[in-house]
Amino acid sequence: MKRIGLTVRAASAMGLLAAVAFATPAMAVEGNAEAAASKKSMCIGCHGIPGYKASFPAVYNVPYIAGQNAKYIEAALTAYKKGDRKHPTMRGIAETLTEQDIADLAAYYAQAK
Numbered sequence: 001m002k003r004i005g006l007t008v009r010a011a012s013a014m015g016l017l018a019a020v021a022f023a024t025p026a027m028a029v030e031g032n033a034e035a036a037a038s039k040k041s042m043c044i045g046c047h048g049i050p051g052y053k054a055s056f057p058a059v060y061n062v063p064y065i066a067g068q069n070a071k072y073i074e075a076a077l078t079a080y081k082k083g084d085r086k087h088p089t090m091r092g093i094a095e096t097l098t099e100q101d102i103a104d105l106a107a108y109y110a111q112a113k
Contacts, residue, residue: 029099031070031107039101040108042093047109057088070110077102 046052047065054060065073079085080094081102097105 029103031074031103031105031110033104033108033111035100036104036108039105043105043109054089060087065109066112068109070106073106073109074102077105 043065046054046062049062050064052062052064054062076085077094077097080087080090081097083091085091094102
């Protein structure tokens with residue numbers, strides 16, 4: 001009888017811990033603009049030139065992103081990474097980025113002039 005009681009209590013405790021773990025939101029990744037210094041080289045060639053136009057896959061006005069809202073940049077890069085946004089060059093770049101990379105780049109460009 002004791003063994004069954006302990007097993008039931010242990011299972012209840014494990015269930016409670018699992019419920020808390022799934023109910024707790026993931027820690028948000030904090031962007032670090034200084035950490036983006038070594039990551040921005042893949043962006044600056046297109047997004048660091050005001051009025052730049054790319055010619056692949058078609059002529060495209062590339063946005064100058066300095067000063068853009070960090071949450072917008074994070075959302076855009078995440079959408080490219082998932083394939084929700086379709087530009088092939090951006091998709092290829094975004095697929096290589098970690099969540100931390102995305103947060104760092106967003107923080108950098110949000111404070112850039």
